[in-house]
Amino acid sequence: MAKWIREIIISAMVMLILDGAYLTANQQLFENQVISVQRVVLQAKLVGIVICYLALIFGLNYFIIRKNRPIHEAFLLGLVIYTVYDSTNYAIFKHWKPVVALMDGIWGGILFALTTFITYKTA
Template sequence: MFQFIKLFLISAGIFLIFDIFWLIFAYNNLYKNHIGHLIGDFNIIPAVLFYIIYISALTFFVIMPSIDKQSIYYVIMAGAFFGLVCYSTYDLTNLASIKNWSLTVTIIDIIWGTFVTSTTATLVYLLVEKFGGK
């Protein structure tokens, strides 16, 4: 359990740093321009719940198995696939069900989710490999 918590905290820190910079950049340059009519007031509780659930799943389904397998290839590919599945679920559901949802946002957001998830998992894996911690 301690290993999971440690990996979760490292993953959360890395993911949040990337995602904060992304959201700062993408808010005005992407989201506001393409789906600004859908944006409401920010609600912190669902955001925190998303990060807890997402990072927990990333840790459990990608990072821990990658460490067990001792495979950089696995962590890169599994992280990318996990990000692709999760972000596609959200964005394609929105594209299918929300009037005037942006195809551009869908494509860019799926690419971002695939990248940030794989990168986060890979960085955590490399940190564990370099500093031990299994």
């Protein structure tokens, strides 16, 4: 199997496992955040989830992994992507908590850095 295919598969699996663990660990926080913003429980849309992860996996592989960029650049890319999302939510939703925006932005950096590190070590 070509190395780039292995890298995409490994990075996708790692990202989904790590982010799944993060979302599970913080499930109550995010559910409460959504309820405070839209006054109904979280109802995720599968198509949106798939598009989001395809974009994240593509971006990480295109800008970082395929070019063998350093781990700190993966951290910065994840930090930027997640911070744009969370700071936009904070800017437009009256009840979006700054702690959620900060925590999730940092998580984006950690997620991208860990995914890149593990992919480099195993691909």
